[in-house]
Amino acid sequence: MIPAPRRRMRSLPLYVTVWVVGVVMITPLLYALVSGFKSTDQLSRNPFGLPSPWVTSHYTDVLASGSFWRMLGSSTLVAVGTTLLTVGSAALAAFALARFAFRGREALFTLFTIGLMFPFAVAILPLFILLRTFGLLDDPWGVILPQAAFGLPMTIVILRGFFREVPGELEEAATLDGCSPFGFFWRILLPMARPALGTVSVLAVVASWNNFLLPLLVLNEPTWWTIPVGVQQFQGQYATDIARVFAYLVLAMVPALAFYAVAERQLIGGITMGATKG
Numbered sequence: 001m002i003p004a005p006r007r008r009m010r011s012l013p014l015y016v017t018v019w020v021v022g023v024v025m026i027t028p029l030l031y032a033l034v035s036g037f038k039s040t041d042q043l044s045r046n047p048f049g050l051p052s053p054w055v056t057s058h059y060t061d062v063l064a065s066g067s068f069w070r071m072l073g074s075s076t077l078v079a080v081g082t083t084l085l086t087v088g089s090a091a092l093a094a095f096a097l098a099r100f101a102f103r104g105r106e107a108l109f110t111l112f113t114i115g116l117m118f119p120f121a122v123a124i125l126p127l128f129i130l131l132r133t134f135g136l137l138d139d140p141w142g143v144i145l146p147q148a149a150f151g152l153p154m155t156i157v158i159l160r161g162f163f164r165e166v167p168g169e170l171e172e173a174a175t176l177d178g179c180s181p182f183g184f185f186w187r188i189l190l191p192m193a194r195p196a197l198g199t200v201s202v203l204a205v206v207a208s209w210n211n212f213l214l215p216l217l218v219l220n221e222p223t224w225w226t227i228p229v230g231v232q233q234f235q236g237q238y239a240t241d242i243a244r245v246f247a248y249l250v251l252a253m254v255p256a257l258a259f260y261a262v263a264e265r266q267l268i269g270g271i272t273m274g275a276t277k278g
Helices: 004-035 040-045 057-063 066-099 105-117 120-133 141-164 168-176 181-192 194-210 213-218 227-237 242-277
Strands: none
Touching (some): 040 242, 066 105, 066 181, 066 242, 105 141, 120 141, 120 213, 141 194, 181 194, 194 227, 194 242
C-alpha cells in the first residue's frame, strides 16, 4: 500500500494543472464581471483595478430592459424545442438501430455518423433557400428544425451505444410478460438510459444556446432574436460604452452558467457511465 504522503506527491502535478486551467478559465469571467461595475472612463484609466466608485446602473439598466428578457425567453424557447425534438427523434432512431436487426442497419448508422463530418456553415446557403421556400424565415421553427437535424448524428451515436449495452435477456423477459417493443422502449429502456438522455439533453441545450449564425440569418425581426444575436446588436449599439457591454455579456452568460451548474452532475455521470461501459 502506497503511503498517503507519497500518493499526495504523485497527485500534485494533476492538482496544479487543474488549478492552472481553472484560473485561466475563470479570470476572463471575473474581469468582465468587475468591469461591468465600472464606468467607461474608469475602465480606460484603471483597467485592472477595482471600481471606485462601484457603478451598478449598467447591470440594472440591462435587467430593466424588456428586450433582454424577450431575447432570454426566445433563446429558452428555441433551446427547449431543439432539445425535445433532437432527443426524442434520436432516441427512437437509436432504439431501432441498436435493438432491431434489419438489412442495411449498419449502412444507415454510417450515414448518420457521416453527418458528424460536415460543419454547420457548409449547408447555410442551401438551408437558407430551403427555409425561405417553406416560409420559415422570422420563425422560431426555422431555427429549431435545422438545429435538431444537425444535432441528430451525435445524439444517435451516444444513445445507440447506451441502448446496445442493455442485456437482451431483459428485453426477452419483458416480451414474455406481454410488453410490446415500444412498451419496452418507453417503460424500461428510457428509464435505464436516463444518464445518457441527460447528457445529450445538456449538449443539445448548450449547442442551441450558443448558436449565433443560424438565428442571425433566419430571425430578422427583433421579436425573436436570441441572446447571441442580442449580444452582437448590443455591442454594435454601445460600441463606445465598453463597461456597459461587459455588463450585458455577463448577464447573457448567467443563464448558461446556471444551467450548466445544475446539469453538471448529470453530464459527468452520463459521460462516466459511457466510458465505463465502453
